[in-house]
Amino acid sequence: MKVAAPVLETEVKGKRLINAHFGKSSLFAVVDTDSNAVEIVENPGLHVQRGRGIYIAQMFKEKGVEAVLVKEMGPGAFDKIRNGLGIKVYLVPEEVKFLDEALELFKKGELPELTEPNEEEHR
Template identity: 70%
Template sequence: MKVAVPILDTEVQGKKLVNAHFGKSNYFAIVDIATEKLEVVKNPGLHLERGRGMLIADMFSEKNVKAVLVKEMGPGSFDKIRNILGIKVYLIPPQVKFLDDAIKKFKKGELEELLEPNEDRH
């Protein structure tokens, strides 16, 4: 099973950081849970002002992603990813900063499934 996580392009002590901003993330980590193989891909919609979620969702579909781990996700991305493609979305708690920790929590079943968009528009 493959999961996708928005990540920053900076690392701390060799560890990848989770990006809190889903659609504006420069990169996504796609991790095969079974093999722990990691693929880092650029956000295909980064150049767009609106509609990024559509391109991101299409890329996830092409790469056979079955779950997305996020800190927040807006309504457009959420609708395309969860409601149209059926990819499950899970919430990374605020205290989790690193990709490795988010993946560990997912594997242990400790992440709550996100059932509606939660992007903070402030």
């Protein structure tokens, strides 16, 4: 299964940090949970002011992503990713800082699924 998460460029002791800002994240990690292969891809929607979720959703579709791990996701991206493509969205707890920790919780089935956006749209 392929899982994606917004990540920061910064690493701490070789561990990738999760970016709390989904749409504004410049990078996403796409992880194959079977092989543990990690591909770091640029956010294809960074060049637009609004509607980044459309570009991100398209990239996820092309990469075969089936689940997204986030700290927050706004209504636009949520609609495109979960409702439009049927990709499940899971909530990473505030205290979890690293991608590998979030993946471990996901594999154990310990991350709650988001059924609605949990970030207000910024106007």
